[in-house]
Amino acid sequence: MTNDFPQALTIAGTDSGGGAGISADFKTMQMRGVFATMVVVAVTAQNTLGVQDALAMPPELIDEQFASLAADFKISACKTGMLADPLRVKTVVNNLKRYNFGLLTVDPVMIAKGGAKLLSDDAIDVVRDQLLPLADLVTPNLPEAEELTQMTITTEATMATAGRRLQSMGAKNVLVKGGHFSSEDEANDYVLLENGRSFWLTSKRKKTRNTHGTGDTISSCITAELAKGKSMEEALRIGKAYVEATIKQGINVGHGHGPLNHWAKIRSEQNEI
Ligand SMILES: Nc1ncnc2c1ncn2[C@@H]1O[C@H](COP(=O)(O)OP(=O)(O)O)[C@@H](O)[C@H]1O
Numbered sequence: 626m627t628n629d630f631p632q633a634l635t636i637a638g639t640d641s642g643g644g645a646g647i648s649a650d651f652k653t654m655q656m657r658g659v660f661a662t663m664v665v666v667a668v669t670a671q672n673t674l675g676v677q678d679a680l681a682m683p684p685e686l687i688d689e690q691f692a693s694l695a696a697d698f699k700i701s702a703c704k705t706g707m708l709a710d711p712l713r714v715k716t717v718v719n720n721l722k723r724y725n726f727g728l729l730t731v732d733p734v735m736i737a738k739g740g741a742k743l744l745s746d747d748a749i750d751v752v753r754d755q756l757l758p759l760a761d762l763v764t765p766n767l768p769e770a771e772e773l774t775q776m777t778i779t780t781e782a783t784m785a786t787a788g789r790r791l792q793s794m795g796a797k798n799v800l801v802k803g804g805h806f807s808s809e810d811e812a813n814d815y816v817l818l819e820n821g822r823s824f825w826l827t828s829k830r831k832k833t834r835n836t837h838g839t840g841d842t843i844s845s846c847i848t849a850e851l852a853k854g855k856s857m858e859e860a861l862r863i864g865k866a867y868v869e870a871t872i873k874q875g876i877n878v879g880h881g882h883g884p885l886n887h888w889a890k891i892r893s894e895q896n897e898i
Pocket residue numbers: 765766767802803804805812813814828829830831832833836838839840841843865868869872
């Protein structure tokens with residue numbers, strides 16, 4: 626029996642509103658043609674207006690989910706998202722060391738758009754010291770990059786400096802996302818690759834409130850592409866093009882920061898079946 630269909634894993638929190646977290650990861654991986662699996666680290670009561678409640682899973686249940694997946698699937702790329710607190714970060718780190726789930730993307734999710742903390746303050750050091758050194762790719766937004774590097778990021782030059790610092794902390798490749806950058810016209814992300822090459826992934830900024838789940842969507846798209854065997858650079862370029870499409874071909878759902886259109890097609894792929 627073959628087990629060769631591309632399989633990926635998201636280790637994160639759920640969003641009952643369907644827009645972010647594991648919910649966005651599953652839609653993205655499905656759309657990118659990859660079989661998605663999950664380890665639920667936390668459950669949130671959430672909608673487009675904010676996070677109303679959250680509960681972290683018992684570490685034993687997190688361990689069991691990892692064991693279940695390791696016993697049955699051939700996962701070639703995985704990502705982390707909401708990890709809640711130091712105990713859950715350490716539990717995830719231990720499991721990532723115990724099993725081989727392929728290339729690891731760390732999306733160091735800290736705060737939701739509405740302001741809710743998805744990672745406690747005392748877990749930030751654990752992410753920096755224990756999770757980042759395992760990462761093939763880290764994908765912080767600007768506030769997350771500022772927390773991890775303890776520097777202020779307001780310019781393209783400081784985005785690049787932050788990228789270098791994150792790499793020196795052990796992440797092989799770095800994507801510093803520019804969605805929170807002050808430019809009204811552009812949303813540009815900085816990439817620093819393992820081989821020292823750097824470049825920008827550029828995009829016009831769409832004026833819209835419907836950007837709930839952008840970070841999850843780009844990181845899970847990259848993870849899906851890595852699971853299919855794409856190179857890191859190809860996966861990053863496809864991730865940027867996909868998240869741009871999901872924002873630009875937007876839909877209206879809910880009454881707050883609405884979710885993305887995960888059915889969106891990357892322009893260059895629109896005529897493909
Ligand atoms: N209004 C927008 N228009 C176009 N691209 C955007 C917009 N907002 C965010 N992006 C892009 O979406 C991705 C995630 O953005 P960002 O907001 O930085 O991360 P997060 O969702 O984790 O806070 C990045 O590629 C960023 O450039």
